[in-house]
Amino acid sequence: MExxxxxxxxENCIVRQFNSLRALTKxxxxxxxxxxxxxxxxxxxxxxxxxxxxxxxxxxxxxxxKLAKLSPNxxxxxxxxxxxxxxxxxxxxxxEEKVNLSATALSDMEVCFIPKEGIxxxxxxxxxxxxEVLRHMAHDLKEADDVIVNMSQKTVKQRxxxxxxxxxxxxxxxxxxxLSLTLSRDDIASIVGTATESCIRVISEFKKKELIHxxxxxxGIANEKKLQDMVDGF
Amino acid sequence: MExxxxxxxxENCIVRQFNSLRALTKxxxxxxxxxxxxxxxxxxxxxxxxxxxxxxxxxxxxxxxKLAKLSPNxxxxxxxxxxxxxxxxxxxxxxEEKVNLSATALSDMEVCFIPKEGIxxxxxxxxxxxxEVLRHMAHDLKEADDVIVNMSQKTVKQRxxxxxxxxxxxxxxxxxxxLSLTLSRDDIASIVGTATESCIRVISEFKKKELIHxxxxxxGIANEKKLQDMVDGF
DNA sequence: CGTAGACTATGACAATTATCAGGTTTTAAA
DNA sequence: TTTAAAACCTGATAATTGTCATAGTCTACG
Numbered sequence: 001m002e003x004x005x006x007x008x009x010x011e012n013c014i015v016r017q018f019n020s021l022r023a024l025t026k027x028x029x030x031x032x033x034x035x036x037x038x039x040x041x042x043x044x045x046x047x048x049x050x051x052x053x054x055x056x057x058x059x060x061x062x063x064x065x066k067l068a069k070l071s072p073n074x075x076x077x078x079x080x081x082x083x084x085x086x087x088x089x090x091x092x093x094x095x096e097e098k099v100n101l102s103a104t105a106l107s108d109m110e111v112c113f114i115p116k117e118g119i120x121x122x123x124x125x126x127x128x129x130x131x132e133v134l135r136h137m138a139h140d141l142k143e144a145d146d147v148i149v150n151m152s153q154k155t156v157k158q159r160x161x162x163x164x165x166x167x168x169x170x171x172x173x174x175x176x177x178x179l180s181l182t183l184s185r186d187d188i189a190s191i192v193g194t195a196t197e198s199c200i201r202v203i204s205e206f207k208k209k210e211l212i213h214x215x216x217x218x219x220g221i222a223n224e225k226k227l228q229d230m231v232d233g234f
Numbered sequence: 235m236e237x238x239x240x241x242x243x244x245e246n247c248i249v250r251q252f253n254s255l256r257a258l259t260k261x262x263x264x265x266x267x268x269x270x271x272x273x274x275x276x277x278x279x280x281x282x283x284x285x286x287x288x289x290x291x292x293x294x295x296x297x298x299x300k301l302a303k304l305s306p307n308x309x310x311x312x313x314x315x316x317x318x319x320x321x322x323x324x325x326x327x328x329x330e331e332k333v334n335l336s337a338t339a340l341s342d343m344e345v346c347f348i349p350k351e352g353i354x355x356x357x358x359x360x361x362x363x364x365x366e367v368l369r370h371m372a373h374d375l376k377e378a379d380d381v382i383v384n385m386s387q388k389t390v391k392q393r394x395x396x397x398x399x400x401x402x403x404x405x406x407x408x409x410x411x412x413l414s415l416t417l418s419r420d421d422i423a424s425i426v427g428t429a430t431e432s433c434i435r436v437i438s439e440f441k442k443k444e445l446i447h448x449x450x451x452x453x454g455i456a457n458e459k460k461l462q463d464m465v466d467g468f
Numbered sequence: 469c470g471t472a473g474a475c476t477a478t479g480a481c482a483a484t485t486a487t488c489a490g491g492t493t494t495t496a497a498a
Numbered sequence: 499t500t501t502a503a504a505a506c507c508t509g510a511t512a513a514t515t516g517t518c519a520t521a522g523t524c525t526a527c528g
């Protein structure tokens with residue numbers, strides 16, 4: 001059990017290297033580690049919901065979640081995927097507002113809930129940490145701006161092609177050449193902002209043109225160059 | 235001239251109260267004021283362009299600018315309007331990346347260029363300032379997320395109606411009941427992400443339905459409630 | 469192992485939106 | 499004041515995308 005105790009300390013957690021927590025001092029990290037709560041979340045379960053008030057942030061240790069807004073009529077729009085190493089909920093904690101997106105697990109996940117006190121205090125006292133958080137937020141903002149531009153300037157086909165390339169570059173492929181992150185057609189549609197049926201149709205078309213190959217819901221990229229050309233409008 | 239000297243000091247600039255600079259200490263503010271350069275920018279002129287490397291941020295003292303991405307085919311997408319009191323270019327300076335949007339004046343403007351050294355140093359030493367910048371960025375990020383959701387879940391008509399309400403709430407109306415910020419049909423189209431012709435058609439339709447009234451390119455809101463209902467899908 | 473429910477798939481059609489082509493009006497500058 | 503350019507407007511048409519209906523396929527679980 002001492003082994004397990006060691007492993008569960010933030011100080012020994014590799015994931016921390018990927019997010020703003022790496023700017024914490026040893027003492028600050030110790031406090032965070034003492035206050036954090038590890039949780040396992042099953043695929044499909046929600047971590048938090050739009051409108052909730054968050055009392056802390058979640059650090060993703062393993063798995064992938066979607067941050068999305070559901071509309072009254074049932075269709076949702078995925079705004080961002082958050083994966084190993086990312087902090088979610090920080091925007092809401094910093095702005096002291098209710099969360100405007102809900103977070104749902106796309107795979108089994110392991111997350112650590114970090115109560116906001118530790119975070120907020122440190123923001124006031126450790127400029128390196130603030131700056132690090134700021135950099136991450138600046139990056140998220142750029143990505144969001146890019147999504148806005150893509151939604152208005154690219155067709156559904158282009159956006160789906162782009163999504164596949166993004167998934168390959170971000171999450172990689174398995175041994176058989178399929179994207180490591182397997183999403184439902186519905187989730188893919190929600191990422192690119194289109195109807196599920198339109199998404200399925202485009203996937204069928206890509207398959208016919210041998211740009212991708214599929215097996216069940218798994219998708220593999222067969223012709224990266226042509227997909228990229230399509231994104232670029234050729 | 236001493237009067238003018240007084241007025242041009244950041245210490246006496248009202249605009250500062252609206253942005254992160256209010257978190258600066260007197261000394262820090264003095265340094266910023268000493269290093270800043272005031273510029274007048276004429277309507278239509280660009281402040282900076284996509285891909286440029288910014289050596290500082292711009293503080294908008296008066297006027298309105300659009301932050302947009304131009305696409306190769308000529309259509310642009312406006313991602314954000316920045317007005318009196320806002321800082322622009324901070325994202326790029328913080329992330330130490332080239333700017334990903336270009337900034338163009340929509341009206342005659344007065345801006346102050348603040349070299350990044352002062353900003354970056356202060357970010358490292360004054361946690362209040364970092365935190366204030368962080369809050370603003372968190373707010374921008376939420377707005378960007380909302381735009382993404384709107385683009386995918388609302389029709390062009392709804393987005394245009396929403397834009398008019400936004401312009402009224404943000405910039406107000408003049409004495410004759412027209413929106414204070416007058417935009418070209420082209421710019422309105424770029425905000426909601428549609429073709430100029432589609433935008434004009436919707437405006438004509440709104441006019442026929444007496445939801446708005448126009449005079450030249452000026453637009454006034456005639457029936458706020460019905461416009462809001464339209465946004466909400468009724 | 470069989471069945472309910474969820475997911476995938478496709479066709480037919482409707483709605484939305486873009487594009488092209490042509491006018492008219494407004495604006496700004498000579 | 500004339501004139502050229504830019505902005506606005508409208509119609510006709512095409513392309514894209516969404517919706518509805520229906521059926522096949524997969525999968526989890528009793």
